[in-house]
Amino acid sequence: MIERLVIFGVGLIGGSLALALREAGAVREVVGCSRNADNLREAERLGVIDRWTTSVAEAAEGADIGVLAVPLGAMGPLARDLAGCWPEDSPLTDVGSSKQAVIDAVTEGFGTTPRQFVPGHPIAGTEKSGVTAAFPGLFRDRLVILTPADATNPMASDRIAQMWQATGARVEFMTPAHHDRVLAATSHLPHVLAYTLVASLSDMSERDEIFHYAAGGFRDFTRIASSDPVVWRDICLANRAAILEVIERYQGDLEQLRGMIESADGPAIEARFRHAKETRDRFCDPADAQLDT
Secondary structure, three states: OEEEEEEEOOOHHHHHHHHHHHHOOOEEEEEEEOOOHHHHHHHHHOOOOOEEEOOHHHHHOOOOEEEEOOOHHHHHHHHHHHOOOOOOOOOEEEOOOOHHHHHHHHHHHHOOOOOOEEOEEEEOOOOOOOHHHOOOOOOOOOEEEEOOOOOOOHHHHHHHHHHHHHOOOEEEEOOHHHHHHHHHHHHHHHHHHHHHHHHHHHOOOOHHHHHHOOOHHHHHHHHHHHOOHHHHHHHHHHOHHHHHHHHHHHHHHHHHHHHHHHOOOHHHHHHHHHHHHHHHHHHOOOOOOOOOO
16 A cells, blocks of 8 residues: 655656556555646546645655656756655656666766666556546556666565556566667657658648548557657657667668669568568557557
8 A cells, every 4th residue: 555655747647647546445645746736736626636736845745655757858857856855765766758868867866876766667658648638547458667777676666566566557677778779669769750740741732631631540640649749859858869779770661661662662562561560460459549658
């Protein structure tokens, strides 16, 4: 049982975590904290949190577990605010999509890597954002990756793993560097491509007609371009080395396909598409409507 859960940044992920733990009977009190009082009032009205404050020090008082659910760009300032007031023995985790950047920000903010800090990343989300989009089933049967730092206390890792398991999630462990390389390919690159495709088409003179006649394939592929631009701006900056690496690889593959189309090499095009279809069918559930973030 989590006696007092403190969520810094009560949006889709933080709000859904609170609702999932409530539904599981795994938390007694949820405290929300951010700079946006209106958002916190809405979270309280919706029953996501029990009480709220805009004071980091006040939120940290008596905390059992803390969750940093703010955009990556806000991790450093929040860590600096927490450095002098976070309870020494209380586990602290985050939900950021780039792990080494979060570890660096928290370490810089605290002056050292807190032993109770357990970096984490729930591989779940939707294209919607904000606390009004939160729902308790967001993490059910989804993967949560924990990436403990070298200094992390194993008991804190176990506590955070148990918290996520209470939501119905599956927990796995990775090193921060490996996480950032894998997620650059499986999550960050698809978002970059979706945003870029929509932006590219919107600049065409026929854009009104293009979007008017857009079919399901276009909507499915670009749905993630409706995600929060601030969140994805920060992810691109935080994990830029790994993202640039996968963009370069993708550009090479796209250039190969361009050559096949230019030379009218039907068998090569079909072979490439067939390989892609078989790979996706083997690893992905076609009915899965949730997003990776």
